[in-house]
Amino acid sequence: MLLTKWQTTLKAMVEFTGKGLHSGRFVRMLVEPAPIHTGIVFFRADQSLVDLVPARANFVSTSQLCTTLGTGAQSVSTIEHLMAAFAGMGIQNARVIVDGPELPIMDGSSLAFVRAFLKAGLRVSDAPAKAYRLLKPLVVEDGDKSLRLNPSSRQAIKCSILFRTKIIGSQSIEYFEGLESFLSIADARTFCHLSDVEAMRHHGLALGGGLENAIVVTEDSILNEQGLRRPDEFVCHKLLDLIGDFALLGSPLLADISAHKSGHALHARCLQILLSQKEQYLEEFYPDVEVDKVVHPWIQESPRYPALSYA
Numbered sequence: 344m345l346l347t348k349w350q351t352t353l354k355a356m357v358e359f360t361g362k363g364l365h366s367g368r369f370v371r372m373l374v375e376p377a378p379i380h381t382g383i384v385f386f387r388a389d390q391s392l393v394d395l396v397p398a399r400a401n402f403v404s405t406s407q408l409c410t411t412l413g414t415g416a417q418s419v420s421t422i423e424h425l426m427a428a429f430a431g432m433g434i435q436n437a438r439v440i441v442d443g444p445e446l447p448i449m450d451g452s453s454l455a456f457v458r459a460f461l462k463a464g465l466r467v468s469d470a471p472a473k474a475y476r477l478l479k480p481l482v483v484e485d486g487d488k489s490l491r492l493n494p495s496s497r498q499a500i501k502c503s504i505l506f507r508t509k510i511i512g513s514q515s516i517e518y519f520e521g522l523e524s525f526l527s528i529a530d531a532r533t534f535c536h537l538s539d540v541e542a543m544r545h546h547g548l549a550l551g552g553g554l555e556n557a558i559v560v561t562e563d564s565i566l567n568e569q570g571l572r573r574p575d576e577f578v579c580h581k582l583l584d585l586i587g588d589f590a591l592l593g594s595p596l597l598a599d600i601s602a603h604k605s606g607h608a609l610h611a612r613c614l615q616i617l618l619s620q621k622e623q624y625l626e627e628f629y630p631d632v633e634v635d636k637v638v639h640p641w642i643q644e645s646p647r648y649p650a651l652s653y654a
Contacts, residue, residue, distance in 0.1 A: 344498065344586070344595035345433030345522055350472045352376045352436040354464040359455065361447030364421055364533070364557075365409065365543075367550030370443035374425075374459075377436040379470040382593055383429055385412065385419045388442040398426060398439075400591040400614035406607035408543070410588055420445045423607070424533075427587030428456035431525030434465065435472055435594075451532035451556040453583060476625045477598040483613040490613045491601040500600045502582040508536055510560045514578035520595070525586070530572055531579035534558035537566065585610060592618075594626065 359372045377384070383398035394416040396402060404413030411420035419439075425446055429437065431453070439446075449455040481492040503515035511534075518524055535543070535552070537559055544550060558576065559566040573579065585602055588610035617623055 344430035347433035350470045357459040362551035363445030364448035366445045372441040375438040381436040386440045403611045406611045423587035426590040428453040430590035454530040473594045475596045488604040493599045495599045528579040
């Protein structure tokens with residue numbers, strides 16, 4: 344999550360339309376500016392606009408192939424790519440109104456959200472923002488999958504994957520918190536193996552998936568006509584998912600994070616363990632954190648950036 348000294352929201356409302364990746368349902372979504380201390384909150388326009396779903400880790404209801412938030416009264420799923428865009432651009436406050444159970448998948452990455460937020464511009468308040476400072480190491484494992492968190496004065500992530508599918512194989516990336524770092528991975532798309540598609544659809548998943556919003560691979564080929572956007576797009580998307588899921592803390596986590604073969608379920612479990620152990624972290628303002636003072640003016644000018652040039 345981008346370290347910003349002041350709470351930030353959008354300057355103007357933005358609108359998105361598209362299919363839900365798993366439901367296949369066409370939905371309309373509005374992202375509106377919100378006052379300080381609001382956080383990110385979701386509303387279901389097709390249900391009650393009174394009941395809100397806070398974008399916080401303790402409201403994660405399921406994490407099968409995507410992250411779903413729920414309050415009992417209502418739920419909203421596949422929120423991770425939008426949450427990654429909020430986190431990567433330092434947006435702490437926004438109202439998200441969607442008229443269905445799932446957010447639109449767009450092109451399978453955070454690209455459409457980032458473009459729209461850059462165009463709308465950001466409004467910086469005079470209310471200080473907070474961060475979580477990790478105080479003790481934390482390790483969460485599930486077989487050969489792992490998340491290792493170590494205390495740090497910054498946020499850095501090392502993400503690695505290992506797939507038996509030859510075309511994916513082993514990939515890794517190191518990521519250091521910052522706007523340009525995030526923009527460089529924001530266009531990384533979700534992916535799946537062709538053989539998994541029918542199985543997912545049999546279970547009512549991936550009903551809205553296709554080559555326009557996902558990378559589909561076989562053992563040794565990529566079915567998308569234009570191929571990959573970058574050679575390490577697979578691991579970049581896993582990193583994007585992690586950033587989106589960890590945004591459910593509500594504030595950036597100052598830690599060195601090492602993720603190996605992790606996914607939504609392990610992310611959710613890690614956050615639940617972290618928040619349940621109060622001695623693990625300290626929530627604080629940014630008195631000792633060096634924040635890039637030119638980040639917000641830079642965003643407000645809606646600059647062009649090479650990573651945002653895809654049609």
